[in-house]
Amino acid sequence: MRQFFANRGLNHAEHPGRFSGSTTLACLTLLLGCVIFSPPVFAAEELVLPLRLHLTRGLSLTVKDTKMEVWVKPEDVKNVLLPEVNRIWKQADIRFSIESVIEETVPASPALDKFLADVAAFKRNNEEKGAGSPFPLAMKAVDDSKFLPSAINVYFFPYVGETLQGVSSLGGNRLMVGVWSDKSSGGRKPPQKTLLTEPEPMVIGSLARTMAHELGHSLTLQHPSKQDEPKGRLMGGGKQGYLLTPAEITQARNSAEEHLQGGKKKRAKN
Numbered sequence: 033m034r035q036f037f038a039n040r041g042l043n044h045a046e047h048p049g050r051f052s053g054s055t056t057l058a059c060l061t062l063l064l065g066c067v068i069f070s071p072p073v074f075a076a077e078e079l080v081l082p083l084r085l086h087l088t089r090g091l092s093l094t095v096k097d098t099k100m101e102v103w104v105k106p107e108d109v110k111n112v113l114l115p116e117v118n119r120i121w122k123q124a125d126i127r128f129s130i131e132s133v134i135e136e137t138v139p140a141s142p143a144l145d146k147f148l149a150d151v152a153a154f155k156r157n158n159e160e161k162g163a164g165s166p167f168p169l170a171m172k173a174v175d176d177s178k179f180l181p182s183a184i185n186v187y188f189f190p191y192v193g194e195t196l197q198g199v200s201s202l203g204g205n206r207l208m209v210g211v212w213s214d215k216s217s218g219g220r221k222p223p224q225k226t227l228l229t230e231p232e233p234m235v236i237g238s239l240a241r242t243m244a245h246e247l248g249h250s251l252t253l254q255h256p257s258k259q260d261e262p263k264g265r266l267m268g269g270g271k272q273g274y275l276l277t278p279a280e281i282t283q284a285r286n287s288a289e290e291h292l293q294g295g296k297k298k299r300a301k302n
């Protein structure tokens with residue numbers, strides 16, 4: 033069974049610095065030693081993964097008297113969101129390219145009606161994975177003829193559920209994000225338009241960071257536990273941020289290679 037991973041805020045406690053002067057000196061000495069004695073290190077090959085971005089149109093839903101629609105424009109995606117997603121993923125030498133940005137309507141269907149009703153009623157205490165996720169209904173509702181199997185397909189919806197910002201399937205090539213969110217108030221206040229980007233350090237999080245996080249799930253990364261070190265991770269944990277660990281980078285790059293090989297096979301078939 034596929035697992036669905038939802039991105040929601042954990043906490044934003046600041047993490048104090050932990051390094052003493054002598055540790056810093058030891059690190060510097062080590063670093064200098066490496067620079068002088070190591071053979072040249074070659075940068076990892078950049079992996080470029082195509083994205084098809086679906087801006088849903090004509091959907092609206094109201095939560096706490098706030099009417100929400102997808103307000104993101106194609107130029108926001110091209111000029112603001114993708115550059116920030118790529119800034120975040122540069123640490124893994126993974127870049128996402130835009131195959132296309134499509135503005136599309138979601139055809140009327142029972143799945144769409146149920147999706148809209150479910151996300152309006154979704155409560156943060158529901159199961160985070162699997163049961164209760166609005167993701168399968170959303171993917172059932174969208175126009176499949178506009179889905180591109182050889183790309184990762186990112187769907188923008190008005191809202192995806194209380195304190196949820198995005199949902200993805202592990203290792204899959206579909207994910208969805210909400211452009212309105214009530215995460216910063218823990219669902220107590222009406223949803224607000226998300227920030228497109230936010231300067232570091234993360235305070236409330238941005239739509240670009242949510243996309244980067246969900247793409248991490250598409251590349252098979254899971255949430256660390258709250259106790260895991262280091263903190264400040266893109267994939268969550270005790271304090272959310274932007275960092276990918278070396279192990280996560282290796283795992284994500286392996287998955288990116290598989291996405292690319294899978295994409296080639298699908299292109300060959302079509």
Ligand SMILES: [Zn+2]
Pocket residue numbers: 037038039040245249255268
């Ligand atoms: Zn997540």
